[in-house]
Amino acid sequence: MKRLKFGIVGTGNIAHRFASAIAGVPEAQLVAVASRTKENAEKFGDEFNIPFRFGSYEDMAKSPEIDIAYIAVPHGGHKGCSCLMMNSGKHVLCEKPMGINTREVGEITSCAEKNNVFLMEAMWARLVPGTLKMLDIIRDGTLGEIKSVEGKFCYAMDESQLSHHVLKNENGGGSLLDVGIYGLSFASWYLGRDVENITAFADTYNGVDSHTCMLLKYKNGGIADISSAVMLRKPNEGFIYGIKGYARLERFYAPEKIYINLNSGESFTIDTPYLGNGFEEQIKHVCDCISKGLCQSPVNSFEQTLFVTGQMDKIRKLIGISYPQD
Secondary structure (H helix, E strand, O other): OOOEEEEEEOOOHHHHHHHHHHOOOOOEEEEEEEOOOHHHHHHHHHHHOOOEEEOOHHHHHHOOOOOEEEEOOOHHHHHHHHHHHHOOOOEEEEOOOOOOOHHHHHHHHHHHHHHOOOEEEOOHHHHOHHHHHHHHHHHOOOOOOEEEEEEEEEOEOOHHHOOOHHHOHHHOOOHHHHHHHHHHHHHHHHHOOOEEEEEEEEEEEOOEEEEEEEEEEEOOOOEEEEEEEOEOOOOOEEEEEEOOEEEEEEOOOOOOEEEEEEOOOOEEEEEOOOOOOOOHHHHHHHHHHHHOOOOOOOOOOHHHHHHHHHHHHHHHHHHOOOOOOO
């Protein structure tokens, strides 16, 4: 079996999680890391026993040692790093959001098509066992027609984290792009894309949205209630309501437990554990797509990424948030 050779671009928390996960995927091998400084690359490389360490993203792009780059830099750098790698013939798995806005996403996907390489936004939650099981439950008709979903992904930065890139406008910061994207994706998985109206309100901090609440009305009458926050803690649970009953999901966007409650009075719990930390399934999916010669995922497609990004563009207009990239 030919193992796909990965290089990580960036050395933050999400890069650490990815590096831990890839060790559990036989189809993949982590061989390189790139940072803006050689010191950070060396430190990360020592931690995960990575043979090739680069003190610039450009050096990794030129290297023949990797097949695919995982982009794990702040949001504002996603387009530049993705296109840099693809223009050097590398496949790319880019952390969400793939781009700050639909224009950027369009330019990134066009770059992939021009270079005939694989590209996917790293919406790992769509690929975990809990999401796949929930979709099966809905297809089986257990809950009947789905009429509403609720999802809250909200956490609180402490005072020592106020300089974090998620609170910086120039980096595409704010709760919507950081974690609201999960809620909007969640709504699209279970209610579809026929949205006829969106309403949103937000609290702001330092030019970004610190807390955003969104209501989406669908043409079939369905309603989605989504919240995101980076300076306010709420329970990160979700609900999917059908005409025959409802499901409660712990960590709604990527559940490891699903609680079903039917109108008949029947209730049951389904355990859906990850392979590891939740990223393994995504890495396996990418390896499978590339082994089949695909240039995009049939699940996390360009169309899906553009749809959710377009919704975030509309919501940002409603709440008055713009970025230099706009």
